[in-house]
Amino acid sequence: MSEKPYKIVIGLEVHVQLATTTKLFCGCSTEFGAPPNTQVCPVCLGLPGALPVMNSRAVELAIRTGLALDCKIADVTKWDRKNYFYPDLPKGYQISQFDQPICGEGHLDFPNPDSPSEKLRVRLIRAHLEEDAGKSMHDEAAAKADSRIDLNRTGTPLLEIVSYPDINSPAAAKAYLTELRLLLTYMGVSDCNMQEGSLRADANVNLHLEQNGQTIATPIVEVKNLNSFRAVERALVYESQRQYDQWLKTQQTINDAPKQTRGWDDAAGVTVPQREKEDSADYRYFPDPDLIPLHVTTDQLDQQRQQMGELPAALREQLENVHGLKPYDADVIVSQGRGVVEFFQAVVAAGASAKRVSSWIQQDVLRTLNERGWTMAEFPLNPQQLSGLLQSIDASQIDNSRGRDVFQYWIDHPTMDLDQVKSALGIESIDQSAMEALCQELLAEHPKIVAQVLEGNQKGLGSLIGAAKAKNPNADHKLVRELCLQLIQKGL
Amino acid sequence: MKLEVLPAVTLASMIAARELTSREATEYFLSRIRRLDTNVGAFISVDEEAALRRADEVDARLVAGEFSNSPLAGVPIAIKDILCMTGSATTCASRMLEDFRPPYTATAVQKLLDAGMVPLGKTNLDEFAMGGSTESSALRRTCNPWDPERTPGGSSGGAAAALSAGLTPLAIGTDTGGSVRQPAAFCGTLGLKPTYGRVSRYGLIAFASSLDQVGPLAHHVQDLAACLNLIAGHDRLDSTSLDVPVPDYASELAQPLAGLRVGLIREQIDNDSIDAAIRDATLRCQQTLSGLGAELIDVHLPHTQYSVPTYYLIAPSEASGNLERYDGVHYGKRSYGDAGSPSPLEAMIARSRSEGFGPEVKRRIMLGTFALSAGYYDAYYKKALQVRRLIANDYQQAFTQVDVLLGPVTPTPAFKLGEKSGDPVQMYLEDLFTVGANLAGIPGLSVPAGCNAQGLPLAVQFQAPALAEAKLLNVAHQLQQAEFFKPALAPSFAH
Numbered sequence: 001m002s003e004k005p006y007k008i009v010i011g012l013e014v015h016v017q018l019a020t021t022t023k024l025f026c027g028c029s030t031e032f033g034a035p036p037n038t039q040v041c042p043v044c045l046g047l048p049g050a051l052p053v054m055n056s057r058a059v060e061l062a063i064r065t066g067l068a069l070d071c072k073i074a075d076v077t078k079w080d081r082k083n084y085f086y087p088d089l090p091k092g093y094q095i096s097q098f099d100q101p102i103c104g105e106g107h108l109d110f111p112n113p114d115s116p117s118e119k120l121r122v123r124l125i126r127a128h129l130e131e132d133a134g135k136s137m138h139d140e141a142a143a144k145a146d147s148r149i150d151l152n153r154t155g156t157p158l159l160e161i162v163s164y165p166d167i168n169s170p171a172a173a174k175a176y177l178t179e180l181r182l183l184l185t186y187m188g189v190s191d192c193n194m195q196e197g198s199l200r201a202d203a204n205v206n207l208h209l210e211q212n213g214q215t216i217a218t219p220i221v222e223v224k225n226l227n228s229f230r231a232v233e234r235a236l237v238y239e240s241q242r243q244y245d246q247w248l249k250t251q252q253t254i255n256d257a258p259k260q261t262r263g264w265d266d267a268a269g270v271t272v273p274q275r276e277k278e279d280s281a282d283y284r285y286f287p288d289p290d291l292i293p294l295h296v297t298t299d300q301l302d303q304q305r306q307q308m309g310e311l312p313a314a315l316r317e318q319l320e321n322v323h324g325l326k327p328y329d330a331d332v333i334v335s336q337g338r339g340v341v342e343f344f345q346a347v348v349a350a351g352a353s354a355k356r357v358s359s360w361i362q363q364d365v366l367r368t369l370n371e372r373g374w375t376m377a378e379f380p381l382n383p384q385q386l387s388g389l390l391q392s393i394d395a396s397q398i399d400n401s402r403g404r405d406v407f408q409y410w411i412d413h414p415t416m417d418l419d420q421v422k423s424a425l426g427i428e429s430i431d432q433s434a435m436e437a438l439c440q441e442l443l444a445e446h447p448k449i450v451a452q453v454l455e456g457n458q459k460g461l462g463s464l465i466g467a468a469k470a471k472n473p474n475a476d477h478k479l480v481r482e483l484c485l486q487l488i489q490k491g492l
Numbered sequence: 493m494k495l496e497v498l499p500a501v502t503l504a505s506m507i508a509a510r511e512l513t514s515r516e517a518t519e520y521f522l523s524r525i526r527r528l529d530t531n532v533g534a535f536i537s538v539d540e541e542a543a544l545r546r547a548d549e550v551d552a553r554l555v556a557g558e559f560s561n562s563p564l565a566g567v568p569i570a571i572k573d574i575l576c577m578t579g580s581a582t583t584c585a586s587r588m589l590e591d592f593r594p595p596y597t598a599t600a601v602q603k604l605l606d607a608g609m610v611p612l613g614k615t616n617l618d619e620f621a622m623g624g625s626t627e628s629s630a631l632r633r634t635c636n637p638w639d640p641e642r643t644p645g646g647s648s649g650g651a652a653a654a655l656s657a658g659l660t661p662l663a664i665g666t667d668t669g670g671s672v673r674q675p676a677a678f679c680g681t682l683g684l685k686p687t688y689g690r691v692s693r694y695g696l697i698a699f700a701s702s703l704d705q706v707g708p709l710a711h712h713v714q715d716l717a718a719c720l721n722l723i724a725g726h727d728r729l730d731s732t733s734l735d736v737p738v739p740d741y742a743s744e745l746a747q748p749l750a751g752l753r754v755g756l757i758r759e760q761i762d763n764d765s766i767d768a769a770i771r772d773a774t775l776r777c778q779q780t781l782s783g784l785g786a787e788l789i790d791v792h793l794p795h796t797q798y799s800v801p802t803y804y805l806i807a808p809s810e811a812s813g814n815l816e817r818y819d820g821v822h823y824g825k826r827s828y829g830d831a832g833s834p835s836p837l838e839a840m841i842a843r844s845r846s847e848g849f850g851p852e853v854k855r856r857i858m859l860g861t862f863a864l865s866a867g868y869y870d871a872y873y874k875k876a877l878q879v880r881r882l883i884a885n886d887y888q889q890a891f892t893q894v895d896v897l898l899g900p901v902t903p904t905p906a907f908k909l910g911e912k913s914g915d916p917v918q919m920y921l922e923d924l925f926t927v928g929a930n931l932a933g934i935p936g937l938s939v940p941a942g943c944n945a946q947g948l949p950l951a952v953q954f955q956a957p958a959l960a961e962a963k964l965l966n967v968a969h970q971l972q973q974a975e976f977f978k979p980a981l982a983p984s985f986a987h
Contacts, residue, residue, distance in 0.1 A: 042594070042595065042596050045822065046817045046822070047594060047595070047596070047823070048576070048582070048584070048589065048592070048594070048697040048698070048817070049575075049576045049582075049594065049598060049693075049694065049695040049696055049697040049698065050596070050694070050695070051693060051694050051729060051730050051731070051732075052731070053728065053729060053730075053731050054731065081813050083812075083813055083816055083864075085816065085819055085838075085841055087819070087821045087837065090817060090821070090822050091816065091817045092813070092815075092816025092817045092818075092819060093813050093816055147837075149821070282865055282866045284812075284813075284861065284864035284865060284866075284869075285864075286809060286810075286813065286864050286869075286873060289700075289701035289702035289732070289810055290698075290701050290731065290732065291731055291732075292731050292732060
């Protein structure tokens with residue numbers, strides 16, 4: 001990190017759409033992309049007389065998330081009404097949680113982006129369940145300003161996860177979000193699809209400056225409209241510099257200006273002030289009398305603990321400590337999701353060396369998935385097949401580059417076994433004497449290279465390997481190199 | 493035959509025995525409504541065609557052997573116009589919802605339909621059930637059939653008036669602070685507010701969600717019992733409905749009262765504001781109960797003196813939130829702001845609400861908004877919740893000594909139309925004896941107690957612990973058997 005004359009202080013509010021099939025208070029579908037106002041009923045339309053009924057699945061997912069984030073889960077939690085008028089809020093209030101959120105204080109540890117073997121910790125203030133609002137689309141270009149409202153999203157369950165301002169760089173903010181998303185997808189709590197709005201982040205940012213031995217804080221700005229992790233990082237880089245420039249100009253501190261809201265304009269790469277409400281909002285929270293407080297039982301907690309499965313942090317540790325991977329490699333594999341980790345574990349369990357499996361998964365397997373648009377589950381080779389191939393490489397029966405040929409061929413002929421693939425590719429092992437004969441032939445054809453090697457310059461050996469491969473594609477390049485050197489040193 | 497004086501359950505058995513068809517019964521009451529409701533104003537809407545169609549359907553299904561377990565199949569009923577019902581407008585007596593046609597039916601109404609009952613129409617009420625005289629209705633003025641210059645009470649004034657004018661054999665109302673019991677008392681009928689959660693609120697347009705409860709009005713105790721049996725029970729669409737088995741209320745009516753412990757609420761019976769005739773009615777009731785073998789015990793509810801202020805903080809607070817949905821955007825009345833207003837949206841919301849709501853509704857929204865505002869919440873709303881708990885504790889304490897409580901329903905008999913409409917505080921004080929049951933969530937029953945010298949109905953109130961409706965109905969039935977009261981129509985509608 002380059003030394004800046006200030007410290008950035010960032011807190012993140014993340015809204016996560018929980019992976020329930022139905023809405024928080026009614027049976028309407030939460031599926032994304034349906035025609036406007038087709039996934040609605042009297043409850044989510046807020047029709048007079050309709051009443052909310054809590055979706056127990058949403059409560060379970062919230063508890064599971066809280067447990068994974070080491071949050072204190074409330075014994076008793078309740079729901080409150082947050083009152084405000086807005087056309088896409090059909091009841092005139094949002095059902096949320098005010099003073100008794102389902103998840104209390106917790107924290108999230110994640111790899112430090114500047115030093116992957118270290119961990120950063122961000123403490124969490126709370127995580128609470130609430131319903132989403134609908135969507136307003138304003139056609140401001142038209143002469144007669146027309147607004148349309150889609151209430152499909154209304155009542156979709158959200159978990160709002162609020163962090164302490166423990167984040168001190170844009171890269172760390174991105175890393176925090178990356179880890180949070182990974183954790184949530186590992187647990188099946190959310191699909192965290194930012195394009196579809198399943199994960200939304202707002203950032204509260206200000207700067208701490210040292211002046212005359214005192215720490216001065218600049219006014220807090222809430223940055224909204226952060227639609228990708230890249231946007232989060234870019235916006236925070238921009239906003240911190242903007243605040244510093246502003247500070248130099250105005251010397252305004254946190255005591256001189258109220259919290260401001262700015263929106264990130266991704267195309268222009270700037271944050272712009274958003275229209276403020278005239279008076280500070282008074283949401284007149286009060287307990288929703290239509291819902292009964294929830295008592296969380298130890299049984300519920302145990303059940304969710306069981307549903308959590310192994311989490312990314314534990315898996316990284318396992319890959320490092322049990323399989324001896326470097327933190328960076330462990331992180332790459334774990335970041336690919338549970339399927340890839342389980343594949344890795346199975347290939348290793350079938351006998352291949354962990355390091356080779358790690359390298360093959362990171363390169364060949366992931367590239368293939370990427371190129372073919374496959375998920376890990378769709379990958380045609382089973383762990384035993386890949387393990388067999390990597391073990392042959394481990395045992396020097398096939399070299400790495402012929403191994404890649406096998407891999408490429410095999411993914412299109414996954415019903416074959418390794419020997420069938422090898423013979424289809426004409427791969428057979430050459431015995432020692434045939435190899436020696438081949439090398440002698442090569443050295444005879446390339447006296448210059450022999451002379452160079454004798455003078456101590458081994459650069460030319462590479463072209464010998466190429467020439468050997470041309471004569472017999474099964475020639476193992478390591479062996480060619482070794483034999484040629486031996487023969488030259490023996491004086492042919 | 494004069495069907496309006498028969499118990500609804502008798503009407504039902506005649507229909508079941510095919511001595512009478514549901515259509516004939518329905519036509520009978522529809523024709524009374526046509527003839528007499530112009531003088532009463534009990535109904536906001538009557539859909540004769542739908543009622544007759546429904547009656548024909550029930551008749552056909554009765555012939556086919558359906559509804560054999562339903563004690564009220566084929567019987568007409570009036571529904572307070574705050575309960576949603578598909579196929580009819582549900583107005584809440586408000587300009588805001590004048591044309592609102594709900595796409596769904598309230599659970600309580602659906603249960604009546606499932607049991608073969610025939611809705612005649614929707615009855616008048618105070619706008620959004622806010623009031624005690626039905627005068628805040630934006631759509632209709634309802635008179636008390638006993639004296640057309642007087643109010644039928646409210647907010648279920650239309651229901652009670654329809655019943656006492658013989659326009660329906662049975663009615664469904666709602667009670668947030670006395671809205672079933674007080675109009676029943678003013679109109680000389682029975683009116684029951686069940687335990688909070690006993691009847692589903694789904695489809696009941698909310699006034700104050702933690703207090704609202706659906707309840708029946710009738711002339712005969714067995715009709716109340718039968719109707720409560722139909723509408724009570726858990727509803728998965730209402731989280732606050734109680735998942736507790738529903739007893740057979742009718743089967744407990746005959747229980748003798750010997751040994752019953754009746755608590756006399758001293759703070760209410762000795763209250764200075766109560767009319768002498770009402771106090772006398774309470775005393776007569778004590779004597780009858782005593783004669784039936786009940787034991788009378790003085791009890792105290794010291795915190796009930798705070799019940800009106802407590803109620804008038806909690807109910808408006810909840811109402812201010814519940815009524816926020818009427819913004820002119822999605823349904824209901826929409827009025828646009830003046831052209832060129834800086835925020836057309838805000839102007840639309842403001843004008844829709846200004847023109848859609850009447851003065852009493854606005855007053856309560858203002859009260860509630862204030863009580864919930866930052867800086868006032870602790871002093872008002874939170875304090876009110878604390879006092880509510882103390883009031884509930886008083887009841888709980890009393891019920892360790894007695895089985896039911898006896899007291900007045902209202903301080904006075906029906907007052908004159910316009911008498912209190914200019915003075916909200918006087919109007920609110922009318923609720924002194926009724927709001928306690930709502931705040932404590934317990935059942936309350938208004939029982940007729942004869943008339944005063946001017947021929948206006950008097951009443952007494954019984955309250956019981958949560959879910960003890962059977963006990964209330966038992967007491968009322970025994971009083972009816974002992975002729976403490978006789979089911980009676982308003983005299984000018986009795987012939």
